[in-house]
Amino acid sequence: MNVFIAGGTSGMGYALALHYLKKGYDVGICGRNPEKVPENCPENLNIFQADVSEPASIDTAVQFFLKGGKSLDIFINCAGSYAEDVAGKISYEEAEEMLQTNVLGTVNCFETARKAMRKQNKGSIAVIASVSGILEYEKSSLYTKTKRSVIQMADAYRRALKPFGISVTAIAPGYVDTEKLRQLNNHDLGKKPFLTDVETAVAIISTAIEKQEKLVIFPVKMKWLMKSLSLLPSSLLNMIMFRKARWMKDDPN
C-alpha cells in the first residue's frame, strides 16, 4: 500500500507516517519545512518539500512519490494553519495563511489525490478538519470557519468521487496533545478539555480511513458536548463560545 501525507513533517501527520511505515506501507510525506522531520526518522520515509497552497507544488511531490507507476492508496491532508482570533484580533498575514492553507490547500490536496486515483477506481482520501468546525454560529473564529469549510468540501468530494470507488473521510479532532498545540498555549494545556494523546488520535484516524467512514469526531465526550451545544439558540451559543475563547486565552477584553 502507498500512502501520502500532506502536512506530515510534524504532529499527527508525522505520527500517522510512522504508523503506516510500521505496517510495511510505502509512505511519502510533505511540508514546507522538511528539515523539521526528526533526524532519527526511518530511512525509508520519503520526504518532500511542498506547499499545499500551491497546486503545482503538491502535485509534483505526489507525482515524484508515485514514479514508476505506483498506485496511490491513501492520501491524508494534515496541513493546517491556526492563528488566535478572539475578537477578530488577527493580522492580515495570519488570516491569509489560514485561508490559503486550510481552504485553498484542502482543494489542492483533493484535486491532486483525485487525479492520481481516478484511473485506479479505488483509493481513500482523508482530511483533518477540527471539532470546532462542527458547530454553526456567526461569531466563530476564522480558523473555525475554515475548518467547517473543510468538512463541507469533504462532503462535496465524497459525493463526486463515490462513483469512481474513492472514499472521503473527514476527521474532526478535539484537542490533540501535539507539540504545535503546546507551543500555541505556552506549554500549558490545563484549559484544554478531553485532551487526546497522539497515539490514540492515530489509531482513531487510521481506523476511520480503513472503514471508509464519512465523518469522525473524537474524543467521544467532545462529540457529545458539540451535539449538545448545537441544540442551543445561536445567540446563546455565540455568547458561550466567545466567553470560552476569552477564558482560554485569559483575555479580559
Ligand SMILES: NC(=O)c1ccc[n+]([C@@H]2O[C@H](COP(=O)([O-])OP(=O)(O)OC[C@H]3O[C@@H](n4cnc5c(N)ncnc54)[C@H](OP(=O)(O)O)[C@@H]3O)[C@@H](O)[C@H]2O)c1
Ligand atoms: N492538535 C490539535 O489539537 C488539533 C485539533 C484539531 C485539529 N487539528 C488539525 O490537525 C492538523 C495537524 O495538527 P498538528 O497539531 O499535528 O500540528 P502540526 O504539527 O503543526 O502539523 C501541521 C503540519 O502541516 C504542515 N503545513 C502547514 N502549512 C502547510 C502548507 N501550506 N503546506 C504544506 N504543509 C503545511 C506543517 O509542516 P511545515 O511547517 O513543514 O509546512 C506540519 O507538518 C492541522 O490541520 C490542525 O489544524 C489539530
